Amino acid sequence: MKTTILSLALATFAVPAAVLATPSTAHAGDCGSVASVTADIWDEYGSLLSNLPYADKVAKMISFWNKMAGGSWATIGPRRLEYSTNLNGTILGPTDRVFIAETPTDKDSVEIRIEKLDGKAKTSFTVCKVDSAGNKYKLWDVTADNGNYTKTWTKTVSGVKDRIVTVHFHGHSATNKFKYELRATKK
Structure with a gap:
């Protein structure tokens, strides 16, 4: 059960990251860009995170990852x-x-x-x-x-x-x- 919940929480965070990393989802000429897509995802599924006991741990992992990436190519998100x-x-x-x-x-x-x-x-x-x-x-x-x-x-x-x-x-x-x-x- 813990594995399923952790997988769901990780997938919830990974979907926006995958959307940000997928070239076919956005083009430079579109001001909507990927940020609006991820905002829609969070609006739709963000409430699920409050019910997941490991969601805060996943958020901390992504935050730690981005801190270690230091704005490099490895940064998740904008x-x-x-x-x-x-x-x-x-x-x-x-x-x-x-x-x-x-x-x-x-x-x-x-x-x-x-x-x-x-x-x-x-x-x-x-x-x-x-x-x-x-x-x-x-x-x-x-x-x-x-x-x-x-x-x-x-x-x-x-x-x-x-x-x-x-x-x-x-x-x-x-x-x-x-x-x-x-x-x-x-x-």
């Missing part, structure tokens, strides 16, 4: 979009990476800078804002074409005060990588 901080990473193959600001922005504008540091992969990135009602608005959508080159894209997006800003990367190549540096600065 990463924090930290303002005025260089966030580095690599998209390898047809995967997604989502950055979400922890709190609504207190400024009306945010400058987004994405620098391609290395790699050949075609990669899309989309910047969105989400209001308190959950409405999502695409602010910027760019695709970096295949090729071994470096380039920097910069855009100041406005109308983001009291909104949560997100950045979503989507790799299109089967095996190539896209090494990047992301920086969001409030203006």
Whole structure:
């Protein structure tokens, strides 16, 4: 019985993680992204967790895992979009990476800078804002074409005060990588 309950709790946490890791569920051009899918899953099944004695242990295991992963590729779920901080990473193959600001922005504008540091992969990135009602608005959508080159894209997006800003990367190549540096600065 304990094994069944633990398996159910782990599956409940693993489903959102699998959704986040599955490239076919989200594309960079879609502001809904995988975060809304996982929110729907939690809305539907979250109440089950309160009845499972091991659910809190699974949540602690995922929290521990993410702490050990330190924002690397191994992190389960979205990463924090930290303002005025260089966030580095690599998209390898047809995967997604989502950055979400922890709190609504207190400024009306945010400058987004994405620098391609290395790699050949075609990669899309989309910047969105989400209001308190959950409405999502695409602010910027760019695709970096295949090729071994470096380039920097910069855009100041406005109308983001009291909104949560997100950045979503989507790799299109089967095996190539896209090494990047992301920086969001409030203006």
